[in-house]
Amino acid sequence: MIQLTRLNGDLFTLNAMMIEQIQSLPDTTITLMNGKKMVVKNPECDVIKLITAYYQKIGLQVSLKEAGEANE
Template sequence: MIEVTKLSGRVFYVNPHQIEYITANPDTTLVMLSGKHLVIKEEYETVFNKIVEYRKRIGAFKNEE
């Protein structure tokens, strides 16, 4: 799970495997596989880096190193 912040300031956690795509126009929006849209404070680059770190932590990149 990765930590993200809603525009209201509420912190919550998202399973990055459930993110279908991310838009940034102008607010960063996570579009989930369920179709739900989550507007967050973090910039795209921050979310991207959190996803990469999460995948490294769980060993998803083992065969790519």
């Protein structure tokens, strides 16, 4: 789970596993797997850092890296 800020300044927590796409349009727009879009104050690069840190915390990034190495 990652904590983000809505445009109105409210904090909320988002399940990073549900993120399909992130765009800067110029506001950061996050598209979820269910098609819902969320616009946040956080810059795209910060959202990516939060997602990466979350994946590392739960051990997913290592698993994905190992799976990629196995496919080579």
